[in-house]
Amino acid sequence: MTPQVTLKTISKFTGFSVTQVSRALTGYSDVSEETREKILAAAKELGYYPNSTARQLQKQRTDTVGLILPTHGPRFSDPYFSELIAGIGDELTSYGIDLLISTQAPNPDEISAYRRMVEGKRVDGLIVVRTRNQDERIKYLLGTSLPFVAFGRSDLGVDFNYIDEDGEAGINQLTEYLINLGHRKIGFISAPLNLMFANYRLQGYRNALIKNNIPLKQEYIFEGDLTRKGGGKGAKWLLGLSERPTAIIASNDLMALSVISYAQEIGLSIGKDLSVAGFDDVPPSDIFSLTTLRQPIYNIGRLLCSMLFKLINKEDLDEPQILLKPDLIIRNSTGKPLTQ
Amino acid sequence: MTPQVTLKTISKFTGFSVTQVSRALTGYSDVSEETREKILAAAKELGYYPNSTARQLQKQRTDTVGLILPTHGPRFSDPYFSELIAGIGDELTSYGIDLLISTQAPNPDEISAYRRMVEGKRVDGLIVVRTRNQDERIKYLLGTSLPFVAFGRSDLGVDFNYIDEDGEAGINQLTEYLINLGHRKIGFISAPLNLMFANYRLQGYRNALIKNNIPLKQEYIFEGDLTRKGGGKGAKWLLGLSERPTAIIASNDLMALSVISYAQEIGLSIGKDLSVAGFDDVPPSDIFSLTTLRQPIYNIGRLLCSMLFKLINKEDLDEPQILLKPDLIIRNSTGKPLTQ
DNA sequence: AATTATATCCGAAACGTTTCGGATACCCTT
DNA sequence: AAGGGTATCCGAAACGTTTCGGATATAATT
Incomplete structure (x- = not known):
């Protein structure tokens, strides 16, 4: 370690007190133009950098x-x-x-x-x-x-x-959109329900169904984990039901993409045999042409x-x-x- | 702000010196079992937490x-x-x-x-x-x-x-793999060449071509910017050439995905009319069934x-x-x- | 009983900074 | 010439911690 240049170094170098040096460098009033310049020059020459730890301790603020x-x-x-x-x-x-x-x-x-x-x-x-x-x-x-x-x-x-x-409003709008397209059997892959946003999103889904007099089916709701794998499991579950949904909403894009992947695997055509939507609009989602909700x-x-x-x-x-x-x-x- | 509990607080509370308190809490030797327990108990009772800034200043280490x-x-x-x-x-x-x-x-x-x-x-x-x-x-x-x-x-x-x-070895292997499939016209979308890894990857591509006696064509190399947009530009450029490549390697998956997207748009079938490969194996790449190089x-x-x-x-x-x-x-x- | 070892303690300095409360010197009033 | 104002400076304390060098008391040694 090169020995640290401190206020004291500059103080000794210029002959001014540590106080004065500190003031000159932080732009305080009580210092004449002449000495300020001398001190600034010395600081530059010696390569002074304020020690942020010391400053933090003194100012009781860490930035x-x-x-x-x-x-x-x-x-x-x-x-x-x-x-x-x-x-x-x-x-x-x-x-x-x-x-x-x-x-x-x-x-x-x-x-x-x-x-x-x-x-x-x-x-x-x-x-x-x-x-x-x-x-x-x-x-x-x-x-x-x-x-x-x-x-x-x-x-x-x-x-x-x-x-x-506002996940509730978002999913609500999305669900209504699907309903207006004619969907009645809509599956929902949720995020873990201990996460607040998962509940809001689920609520948006529920409200839209209720408002449109579509009975809620518990089996249409799958609790995923936001990962690719979780999305796959949800897709398998929902698409394995005897009354297979015609649309699936996932609580995030990552899971929605997995649904697409699995659906294609079993020969479903996305957007026709099965509608899929997500939430987030992460970068690759547009390539998949994924319908989704964007948050900035x-x-x-x-x-x-x-x-x-x-x-x-x-x-x-x-x-x-x-x-x-x-x-x-x-x-x-x-x-x-x-x-x- | 609740007033901070410091060593001094504990010192006053227990009657021991600040030194002794410090030693007791950091598990130093010079302190009897009895007082250590007293001090520990006091620290817990008062809710002491060491001030990390002060510690950093003293130890000249920030962790x-x-x-x-x-x-x-x-x-x-x-x-x-x-x-x-x-x-x-x-x-x-x-x-x-x-x-x-x-x-x-x-x-x-x-x-x-x-x-x-x-x-x-x-x-x-x-x-x-x-x-x-x-x-x-x-x-x-x-x-x-x-x-x-x-x-x-x-x-x-x-x-x-x-x-x-080892981007060079990686891309080399990938390029050779494409050559062995029968490709001779291979486009390359590079990363910005001021980035070191861009050069290594490009070098891997070059070496593979040279080794297999395939002439290097400058127009087959496009310098992208690692973003989706850059990948799209590269795709447009390469697929607009009179001697259109049969395969395109992109320096990262994000750009490769854009190539796929653009190629599909203009009616090319991926993996048949055009082979596409990337680098990184980011999460969504498997869904696209993108050939790529994975780094952990x-x-x-x-x-x-x-x-x-x-x-x-x-x-x-x-x-x-x-x-x-x-x-x-x-x-x-x-x-x-x-x-x- | 005098000496030495050991266990336990503490004061003070240090880390590098900011800032409060003076101190000094100078000039301007009157 | 005495008073007050201003500009410029500095010493010392403070932030909370660690640690060096001793101090004290007790126990073990001869």
């Missing part, structure tokens, strides 16, 4: 925001997170704030990962993603005074700051950060809770059912 | 590793990075180390993002991804004493620690961290440079060319 990614083993390749991180990162960069990421499976240890960040004072704020029913993380954070924002709502009966997409994940990332930044600076939010309506993108994977 | 993602605006949804981050995160978590992420477009400001992390002493080590020709970041890091590992080689004529996939990105992430962790602890690496051979996954997007 860092935390994000704990809920991963489940090796396969966590939801393109979703790439885009979210890009959005978050870009926005934070514009504020000069860094992002501290930790991965953690949603198990009993999870909260201690949060505690480490929060109570160890590693971050000024936190972003919570993929909210769950009775979300422990949010309960915990509400008990601390650390600013946080969530991507997703929860059912705690307490107010907190979040952004969410990159922008949600940015928005989350701008909210959090305000909270950290104790500013008021004009919109403490934001609900975004996803866009229905109609492509060729859905069509009228064959007359039977 | 943090940095990663600067080269993003280019909103569309950066390479699933590639999700998986890499998951691998990195999971491995680091097992060491109790955090990941500090910053996004930064590859522009002249890029180096200052690195300087901030390095010279501000924010991290103990750094991971460099997507290495480039004459990579400025690596040049810079070599001049500092900070441990780092790279995902990818560079052409600096200097040794540094990296992991890379998640594991590369883990491996990078285990190397870096050793470097940080000043251990020797048994393998300072690792070259992984990608697996050729043959699917239905490639086949014999039609007899002409």
Whole structure:
């Protein structure tokens, strides 16, 4: 390690006190133009860089925001997170704030990962993603005074700051669209129901059926796991029923793509024999011509950060809770059912 | 903010000195069983959590590793990075180390993002991804004493620690496979040639052709940008040539998928009229039955961290440079060319 | 009984920064 | 010439932790 150049180094070099050096470098008032220049020159010559740890300790502020990614083993390749991180990162960069990421499976240890960040004072704020029913993380954070924002709502009966997409309205619209095409037998592959968004989406499906007087069939609802494999299982189940659905809605694109894959395997023509729709509009979905609901994940990332930044600076939010309506993108994977 | 519980708080509470409290909590020898228990109990009761900033300052170690993602605006949804981050995160978590992420477009400001992390002493080590020709970041890091590992080689004529996939061997094998199927007119959609891996992959393509006495045609090589759009442009170019290729290799799956999409649009049957292959084997590629080269990105992430962790602890690496051979996954997007 | 070893403790300095509360010197009033 | 204002500076404390070098008391040794 090259010995670190500190304020003291510059102080000795220029003859001014550490105080004066600090002030000159941070642009404080109490320093004459002449000495400021001398000090700036010395700093440049010596290659001074402020030690951020020391600064953090003194200012009691880390200029860092935390994000704990809920991963489940090796396969966590939801393109979703790439885009979210890009959005978050870009926005934070514009504020000069860094992002501290930790991965953690949603198990009993999870909260201690949060505690480490929060109570160890590693971050000024936190972003919570993929909210769950009775979300422990949010309960915990509400008990601390650390600013946080969530991507997703929860059912705690307490107010907190979040952004969410209106999955219920989205799926509702999608389901109605399918019904209007003439579908009556519509299967639904859900996300794990402990995730909040899974419930909203399922609710949107239910409401649309009820409103159109189509009886709900429990066997038409399959709880998947958002992965490719889960989608495959759901497809197998639904397409193996004696009263096979003419349309399948999946809670995310990844699963929808699996449905397409499996359906093709067993010789069904997509958009004719079977309509398939998803949720997310991840990059490859357009190639499949998948009908889906688009949510602007990159922008949600940015928005989350701008909210959090305000909270950290104790500013008021004009919109403490934001609900975004996803866009229905109609492509060729859905069509009228064959007359039977 | 609830007032922070510090060592001093516990010190006052128990009557022992701050020194003793610190030692008791970090499991030092110089403290009797009795007082250790008292102190531990007090710490628990008061809800003590060590302030990591203060600890970092004292220990001159941050237990943090940095990663600067080269993003280019909103569309950066390479699933590639999700998986890499998951691998990195999971491995680091097992060491109790955090990941500090910053996004930064590859522009002249890029180096200052690195300087901030390095010279501000924010991290103990750094991971460099997507290495480039004459990579400025690596040049810079070599001049500092900070441990780092790279995902990818560079052409600096200097040794540094990296992991890379052997793109040359991979593409070589793929090209030979196409040649053996009978293809003679093979187009290549490259990645931007300032990226190191783009050159290796291109070289693999060239070598295979030369070895098999197939003349290189400059017009068969198109420099894409790894995005969906770039792939589409490449497809348009190659399939618009008077001597249209019978096979197209793309430098990544995203572009390959675009080729498939465009080819289908103009009525070509994939795997028959046109063979298409990619690189990466990202999640949706199997659905397209895309022939591709698979690299274990998640594991590369883990491996990078285990190397870096050793470097940080000043251990020797048994393998300072690792070259992984990608697996050729043959699917239905490639086949014999039609007899002409 | 004097000496040495051991166990347990603590004060103070250090990490590098910011900032509060003065101090000094100078100039301008009156 | 005495007073007050202003510009410029600095010492010292603080942020919360770790750790070096001793201090004290007790036990073991001769």
